[in-house]
Amino acid sequence: MRAIRTCMVGAAIAMLAGCAAAERPDVERVATEFSTGDPTVRCALLAPAALAALEREGPCAATVGTAVPSAGEVLQTAVWGDEAQVRLSGDTLFLTRTSAGWKVVAAGCTPNGDLPYECRVEGP
């Protein structure tokens, strides 16, 4: 009984790790495309709320380049449920899983101590 239940908990932990590992390639692909793509690609990869927030300053394709710096290679990725964080050389992105795949919800983010990251582009 104890062995079975220990295995079940172990399986739950393995499942968490497995789910995150399965999503990691997609998350990193979207993050890389966003950070290195042209404005049209970057705008298409923004989540609706982040896109709406950016377009309050003007058309996305015209503003995304100045609002969010281009970034380099992926340094670290964390995936938890439907949310993800990708640290790149030059930027930190936050992504969310939508029905259309992973999208960027916050970009141009810098750490702010114990407070939430300060992001140049983000939805509510």
Added chain:
Amino acid sequence: MRRTLRDNGIGLVFGGLFLLMLVGQAFSGQAQYNDQQLASGGEPVSIGQYVTSSSFAVDVVENWQSEYLQFFLYIFLTVWLVQRGSPESKDIEKVGTETDEEQKVGEHAREDSPAWARYQDWRGALFSRSLGIVMGTIFVLSWLAQSVAGWAAYNSEQLGDREDPITWLAYLGGADFWNRTLQNWQSEMLAVGSMAVLGIYLRQRGSPESKPVGSAHADTGESG
């Protein structure tokens, strides 16, 4: 068939109620989760996605662990603790693990006693504590499951709030884990303590959790 249902009424009814309420929790939890999703600019999730999420898992197992802790503590502590006048307590003079004769073990086992009650070796020792051991084991494992599911749900919220995820050990020392844990524990201790004390003075005719209606307040360990 009818007799089988009657003879297993408590287990069947509570098992059925458990499933119904778990389904109700799943749908109400999904509705609340989707409200939060829409408020934060996210997309609603299906019931299938919700019941396989860490958010649902932690909400379920944090209650399980506290229930099993309650019964585990009650089973073990009432070997040594008594409450004069309570139907939840054994007689005052029976404090402790009692004699082999009273417990019908070893040479005092009856013909219909469980087989392991006859053994004086590890089998007898294990069977004599099996209820507490199983309840305690389920408690520990469901608390562990709470810590893992709660950690995953917490980190998902952290990322949604544009904050860094934390390690499992950091989560174990954090406010979310202990708030979830203690808010459940305190209610269980209140329920058990009040049940033991109220049973001294109040009655429920026909319930084995109550003394017979006419029993004196000072009578301890009676049920009917």
